[in-house]
Amino acid sequence: MAQSFPVPRTCPFAPPAEYAGFREQAPLVPAELPGGPVWLVTRHAEAQRVLTDPRISTSPATPGHPVTRLSAEPPSEEERRAFERFQAGQFIDLDPPEHDVYRRMLIPEFSVRRVREMRPGIQEVADRLIDDMLDRGSPADLVEAFGLAVPSLVICDLLGVPYADHDFFQSRTRTMVTAAFDDMRAARTAGMEIWEYLDRLVTAAERSPGDDLIGRLVTARRETGELDHDALVGMTFLLLVAGHETTANMIPLGVLTLLRHPGQLDALRADPAGWPDAVEELLRFHSIVDWVAFDRVATEDMEIGGQAVRAGEGIFVLGASANRDPRAFDRPDELDVRRGARNHLAFGYGVHQCLGQNLARAELEIAYRTLFERIPGLRVVGEDAELPFKYGGPIFGLHSLRVAW
Template structure:
């Protein structure tokens, strides 16, 4: 019998309750969506196998792709054409070799060395937002005043958004995450389109332009993808991770005593929350194959449950506990294989600097409300907090 899917989280510090049952049942289970059935990958080893990409496609245009089953009705020809135009440059949805063409151009922009060079700029952004919070005084909203602002300003630096445009850019990225998705997305893409027509500078867009290997629309689409993929995840992780540590003063005390643990803590927070879960891990088999003892046929859709794989008892001891010294770099919060998150080095740096600086500069930071009084994004594709009132 197929399981009903998707299912929502009911706890801010755990995946949906059903995931544990899925994992115990099998590495792959069948799920019923409004438009058909798909496979759900529940365990870590099989998640890596599917995400590795052999005999697997991520392209939504591939017959049998699971996103087509999310709705009982297929999209109209007009909707398909609009999606096609909007998806130009969205290389996350492409398979090799087309995906490889984009990725090779972008890998140098997110290398360990490049991100190391960006760290002073990230530190400046983080300090600036904490200065503003302290100047405004307690209470503050850690989502609006910090979580959303930090990655927005960092992406401005990366893309080459002029300083005088930052207020507009930030307002549109906030709207993008607060339910005004289509209009905000249109305005951001139009802005990036206009930015591309200016004299190219020494920034990511300028270097792509000077490279001459992508079209105008491909550069605009790529910049938009980097904005959405990098901003939304980090913006949600910053306040959620801060709340998790505030709820566990013993863990936070260990980090304050030994700041060298912060990179390890970031990995654990990524594993523990797995806020993207299955949304970016949509796949379809392009050939018959065996996965986790199941015969998966060509054209069958697959969702990898990242939040389930990252709680797999076969890989992580005491997986439901947050342990900042775990060192869980083999989690799949950033994916795995050819489509592993291109910006993971930047995300790690942003999170590490944001958490460390926040707790160093505001040692009296606290949350007075109970978890049940806070507003979480249980109905959102990417999990997080709608607001986090803090005092200091």
């Protein structure tokens, strides 16, 4: 029988309880969304297979794409057309070869070397925000004061988006994410508002390009003629939204998780060289974007993990289930900051693997290390059961996290 989907998380430190049962049942299980059926990919090996198969598309324009089934009320033709302009350049939703044209332009901006150069700036941001928190005094909301502010400041600086506008783009992003399931129109309107804002910024940069990512893309576009205006706005949109919303959830969630595992936190304090492994483990353990990032559709009849999948059938890869698959990870439900496992799928796999992963890793490592070094007495106010987790939402995290010291 088909499972009803999505299923919410009920524990902050585990994927939805149903996932273990799905995984043991089969590598692909049928599920029923309000708008129709989809396949759920439950195991690590099949998840990697789906995310690398060129016959599997991520584009919402491909017939049968599963996002159109999340709601029983699909968008009208008019809404679909309005949305088309908005989608230009958002290569997360494009298949190769078009996807690769955009991604290739950005690879140098997010390379290991480039991110290494950005580290002193990220450190400065983290220190400044902690100075402000200490000045204002205990208690504080770690989401507002730190978790959301670190990645927002960093991505604004990289792109050339004024940080003074952060209330605007953070609140619209929040609406886009929280309304994604129950009010798609509100989510689209919020997205369009950010798009129009970036449209104005890009237009200004086209007149006078600055020394920032938008300016560099404008200049490159003039040289190669590869990008039109809408695509440039779309790329900027993708980077601004993906660049702050995900990391902003991981920072407070990771802080809470480490405070709940004091032995492992003490070990990291004693040996800070362990932070990079700890970051990987926290990413695997929480898998905050789960299936939302992994919307796919088969473009040919094929077999995956012994299951026949037909052209036009929608697929969601359950990243959070694959990251707890005992076939890929020993004691998968335990947090082990020394695990050193790099094969997790928190950043995806294949051609769409997170472009910003080097930056996200640097931000998380610097944020956690600096916070625990500079505020050794940091503690969470309240019990886990009372904390405002984003249980039903598409990206997991905390709405707020009251901390004291």
